[in-house]
Amino acid sequence: MHIMVVLRLVADLGGDIEIAHGGKDIDREWVDLKLNEFDDHALEEAIFLKEIVGAKVTAIMIDGDGVERSLQTALARGADEARRIAVDDTDGPISSRAMTPVVAAAAAELGADLVLTGVQSPEDIFGQLAPSLGAVLGWPQASAVSSVKPDDGSTITVQQEYSGGVSAAIRLPLPAVLGVQTASRPIRYVTGSKLRQAMAEEIPRIEATAAVAMPDVEIVELRVPDEAGGAVMLDGDADAIADEILRLLADRALLQVC
Amino acid sequence: MKDVLVYIELIEDGVRPSSREAVSAGREIASATGGSVIALIASGEPVGVPTLDGVDRIIHVTHPALGAYTAEAHAAVLADMIAKLDPAAVMLAYTTAGLDLASAVAVTASLPLVAYCTDVTVADGALTTTSQMYGGRLEAVVRAPLPVVVSIMPGAFPEAVTTGASPEIIVQDAPKSLDALRSVFVDEQRPARGSFDLSLAERIVCIGRGIGAADSIAVARELADALNAEIAGSRPVIDQGWLEKERQVGKSGRLVKPRLYIGLGVSGAPEHLEGMRSSDLIIAVNSDAAAPIFTVAHYAAVCDMFDLVPALIERLKAGTP
Known part of the structure; x- marks a missing residue:
């Protein structure tokens, strides 16, 4: 099995996110980038599969700032190979929808028979990557996947999560595309020595063989949501806030043992 | 068209x-x-x-x-x-x-x-x-x-x-x-009848990524016990294996509507808010003033939960508001 994992760098939601001049994008000059959380799970699941049944894992990213280091980290975590994919259209961020043909072409060229990526990203408002890829490649796909089990080598059984604690097992033939929500195990972080070793590796940069393609849709304004109707703020130090919360609970008879 | x-x-x-x-x-x-x-x-x-x-x-x-x-x-x-x-x-x-x-x-x-x-x-x-x-x-x-x-x-x-x-x-x-078709439905898993059902809880203390480490959950549990509430977590907490999956609030967990929801270090991703926004009383505590949970909370405090929670427990144990 050859697993291709598609990784994306996105704004760190734990840091400050400012709106850029012009009001249509975030200020990418100052924003902290981190690996998309769900892509991190996709990578973990790929390495997990490699460990339990043997598989080749290739991590790919559309080339850009911070990409080489992210792919070196993927190697340190257990990926066998990594590729940076160079695209011509580097004017601004490339949405998941727009990168779909590029990634699909890479899957075909690398000979991948399973593509894993995160179920969503904080920026994919024009479409999520996994189902878009499945449609372009003509491969079956499933989103919101929480575990992948290889069957006999030609099929896999995935767990797909629904709301209300409900999930279903779906069997898919390879090749297939999965949007991973949660890896089968918590994400493992690598040791410093492995990381240092991987930092010496140069990540091959290959030219995209398909063009970025974006339908006619655009962000005309990016803004902070209207806070009207938001919370009453409790001010003061921890003791003052604790007093206030106790009063709120007492007023609503929520301190009585039920 | x-x-x-x-x-x-x-x-x-x-x-x-x-x-x-x-x-x-x-x-x-x-x-x-x-x-x-x-x-x-x-x-x-x-x-x-x-x-x-x-x-x-x-x-x-x-x-x-x-x-x-x-x-x-x-x-x-x-x-x-x-x-x-x-x-x-x-x-x-x-x-x-x-x-x-x-x-x-x-x-x-x-x-x-x-x-x-x-x-x-x-x-x-x-x-x-x-x-x-x-x-x-x-x-x-x-x-x-x-x-x-x-x-x-x-x-x-x-x-x-x-x-x-x-x-x-x-x-x-x-x-x-x-x-x-190539895809085959195999079977469906539902929570067992009579098993723990977070959606029935009247009071929930929910912890988020801000809890930081598994060891820190003890203090949130102590607060939940003092309030006679169930402890719950947002997706990152469950993904880390710090709480059982059945205690996850949100789109891929349980949709809850308790009389009281206290969020500790929960930022409030849309998928989490979908699972708890109908709660009767939502109190959110987060050190980040821009946390989206504040948009659905009724009351909110920007402070360190590790300062606030012990102060709450102390008062609850003393028995007088």
């Missing part, structure tokens, strides 16, 4: 509420285009069509492969219907099926897609939406020409109300591709 097609998700006891919300968002678009609202119901058996307010027509497609959900089968039916009807807009709710289907059919039909929508308007042949981005910290105003695929946020639109007239029901043949 005036009509609006809405993909309807069936659940055990009828129609998923977010599909009824998608109908009402679709109605707003149809009233601007002058078209009809057409619901697509795909089911395994030719069962009775559930009551569905706010639609003009229901297209019912049945095939054994549509009984238990797979993305491949349902995407094939939806894409087939888009090709036949050439609608101005295709509406889906952002659920697991919505995730699977919306992007897939948009690519297949070469249509633009706008996801995570909380508002839709149509003017001059173009759709303008408000869409959540960056975990709800920002929202984008997006413009797309018609026809377009629209995925809406559950809870952002009211459920559709009746138009007064009964919808016309049209039974259509399933596309031939359903006879040669």
Whole structure:
């Protein structure tokens, strides 16, 4: 099995996110980038599969700032190979929808028979990557996947999560595309020595063989949501806030043992 | 190209509420285009069509492969219907099926897609939406020409109300591709009857990523005990294995509506808010003043939970507010 994992760098939601001049994008000059959380799970699941049944894992990213280091980290975590994919259209961020043909072409060229990526990203408002890829490649796909089990080598059984604690097992033939929500195990972080070793590796940069393609849709304004109707703020130090919360609970008879 | 097609998700006891919300968002678009609202119901058996307010027509497609959900089968039916009807807009709710289907059919039909929508308007042949981005910290105003695929946020639109007239029901043949599907539904897992059910809890103390480490959960548990509340977690906490999956609040966990929800270090991703926004009293504590949970909380405090929680426990144990 050859697993291709598609990784994306996105704004760190734990840091400050400012709106850029012009009001249509975030200020990418100052924003902290981190690996998309769900892509991190996709990578973990790929390495997990490699460990339990043997598989080749290739991590790919559309080339850009911070990409080489992210792919070196993927190697340190257990990926066998990594590729940076160079695209011509580097004017601004490339949405998941727009990168779909590029990634699909890479899957075909690398000979991948399973593509894993995160179920969503904080920026994919024009479409999520996994189902878009499945449609372009003509491969079956499933989103919101929480575990992948290889069957006999030609099929896999995935767990797909629904709301209300409900999930279903779906069997898919390879090749297939999965949007991973949660890896089968918590994400493992690598040791410093492995990381240092991987930092010496140069990540091959290959030219995209398909063009970025974006339908006619655009962000005309990016803004902070209207806070009207938001919370009453409790001010003061921890003791003052604790007093206030106790009063709120007492007023609503929520301190009585039920 | 005036009509609006809405993909309807069936659940055990009828129609998923977010599909009824998608109908009402679709109605707003149809009233601007002058078209009809057409619901697509795909089911395994030719069962009775559930009551569905706010639609003009229901297209019912049945095939054994549509009984238990797979993305491949349902995407094939939806894409087939888009090709036949050439609608101005295709509406889906952002659920697991919505995730699977919306992007897939948009690519297949070469249509633009706008996801995570909380508002839709149509003017001059173009759709303008408000869409959540960056975990709800920002929202984008997006413009797309018609026809377009629209995925809406559950809870952002009211459920559709009746138009007064009964919808016309049209039974259509399933596309031939359903006879040669590759994906196979194996089985479904539901929480066992009588097992722990977080959605029944009257009081919940929910911890988020801000708890930082597994060791820190003890103090949150102590608060939950003092309040006679259940401890729960947001997705990152469950993914770390710090709490059991059955204690997850949110889209992929349990939808809860307790009398009291206290969020500790929960930032409030849209998927979490979907699972708890209907709680009677929401108190959110976060060190980040920009945490999106503050938009649905009734009361909020920007402070370090590790200062506040011991102060709360001390007062609760003393027994006097």
